[in-house]
Amino acid sequence: MEARRIAVDIVAGALKRAQTLDAALDSEHGHPDLARLDARDRAFVKVLAAETLRRHGQIDLAIKRFLEKPLPKSAAMVNTILSVGACQILFLDVPPHAAVDTAVSLAAADRAGRHFRGVVNAVLRRIDGARDDLRAMPDPGRLNTPGWLADRWTAAYGAEVAGAIMAAHLEEPPLDLTVRSEPEVWAQRLGGTALPTGTVRLTGAGDVTRLAGFEDGAWWVQDVAAALPAKLLGNVQGLRVVDLCAAPGGKTAQLAAAGATVTAVDRSAARMKRLEANLARLGLAARTVVADAAEWQPDEPFDAVLLDAPCAATGTLRRHPDIAWIRRASEIGRLADLQRRLLRRAVDIVKPGGTIVYATCSLEPEECEAGVDALIDAGAPVERVPVGAGEIFGLDQCLSPAGDLRTLPAHTPVPGRDPSDRDPRGGMDGFYAARLVRT
Structure with missing residues (x-):
């Protein structure tokens, strides 16, 4: 029962307090009781919390179908207990009686929840009885996507591609x-x-x-799409390259392994320590700087800049389903303003003739091509250099009309495959990258 209790806490943290799964599952600073579990139970907590959030919309509808009246605000934890219990019954290979019994026990241990033990028992047993119908709800991708995100993706990519993106988010990633x-x-x-x-x-x-x-x-662990932007800098052997907003360091590692002299800049001291630990394990070296990349001024300009800017991260919902329920539409504009400041700083610190690769793990146009277009339209001394299919291993479906890199969760990392033709090897995160040269 302890593993399920921790999973309930983590799901509640995401839905009620906007705490990310990564933060909750962190081995050093995450949920305080995780360390007491053995490896198998820790893995179960991760799978249970992630799948509950991945299927949150579907689960919520199932609970409402069998809940005679809404629970009071004081019993908010009961709703989360129901969600975690329903996830086990509907989407995980957990015996229904075990899911029901532990959910009732968790409710009994909660001060407000003890009064709703009967409700928890009845609702979960009804969900178990209607399991096949609930699993067969039409358009599960749309059901498990917040409306504001579904509307944005439909406007940006069209209904068919947006539907494929939402469906891809329901697949557990490799x-x-x-x-x-x-x-x-x-x-x-x-x-x-x-x-x-x-x-x-x-x-x-x-x-x-x-x-x-x-x-x-x-x-090192790195999604196939996340590994593409650094490759757009070409041969970096012997070049001085700065990785802005670098932590946790996957792209820094790529550049260092390719022979660049790398400076990694990030504003978070804690995240920079993790980057340094990753580089030490890999036997790679980089100069690290804890600073606000939008304000930082180096002693001399660099040959190349890689800017993987902070963003809404809506391209990573395959791996981080909590992001869908934590983000708000109002954040997009604020993040876009920050990205444009960072882009201007990137231009300032690269040599004439030097290359800038700007990247985000976002599906939102404001955080992607719109920022690059605005920079060029404002007269910044840069030119866009289109990406060739050969540079991204023949993945021509991942090229935008302007020649930028645009991967989608519905894409497969195999050349020539249509997004609707799902490949058993899985998809990729949604990434955007544009290449610019300072004139």
Whole structure:
């Protein structure tokens, strides 16, 4: 029952207090009771919390169908207990009686919830009885997406592509690794697949730290789409490159492994410590600077700038389903203003003739091409350099009309595949990247 109690706390933290799953599951600063669980129970907590949030819309509808009247605000935790219980019955291989019994026990342990033990028992048993019908609700992608996001994606990409994006978010993502070398060898050793991009993809990998090559620094975790923007800088051997907003350091590692002299800048001291720890494990070196990238001024300009700007992260809902319920539409404009400040700073600190790659893990146009277009229209001394399909391993479906990189969760990392033709190797995160050269 302890694992389920912690999962309830984590789901409540996301839905009620906007606490991210990453923060709650952090091994050092996350939920205080996680460390007491064994590895198997910790993994169950992660899967249960993530799937409850991934299917939040569907689960909420199921609960409302069998709840005779809304619960009072004082019993907010009961709603979360019901959600976690319903998730186990509908979407996980948990015996229904175990899900019901533990949910009733959790309600009994809650000061307000003890009065609703009967309600919890009745609602979950009714959900179990209607399990097949509830699983077969039409258009589950749309049901599990907040309305404001669904409307934005439909406006930006059209109804068909937006529907494919929302459907892709319901698939549990595989584990992607960027390897230092020999992806085919590591794919065979780890029981995975070497994708055309060089990423090694695993399914059902379990505890990452127990995989071969982790301690030796042979690879690092990085979604296949997240590994593409750094490649747009081309050959960086011997170049001075700055990675702005660098933590947790996947792109810094790529640049360092490719032979660049890297400066990593991030405003968070805690996140920078994690970046430094990752580089140490990988045996890679970079100069690290804790500073606000929008204000930081280096002693001399760089040959190239990689700016992976803070954003709404709506392209990462496959891996971070909590983001859908934490973000608000009002945040997009504020983040876009910050991104444009960072873009101007990137222009200021790169040499004439130097390259800037601007990237976000967002699906929102304001955070992507609109910011680049605004920079150019304002007369900044830059030119857009279109990306060629060959530079992204033939993934021409991931190119925008302007020649920018645009990956979608509905895309597959295989050249020539239509987004509607789902590949068993899984999709990719939604990323945007534009390449600029300072004139």
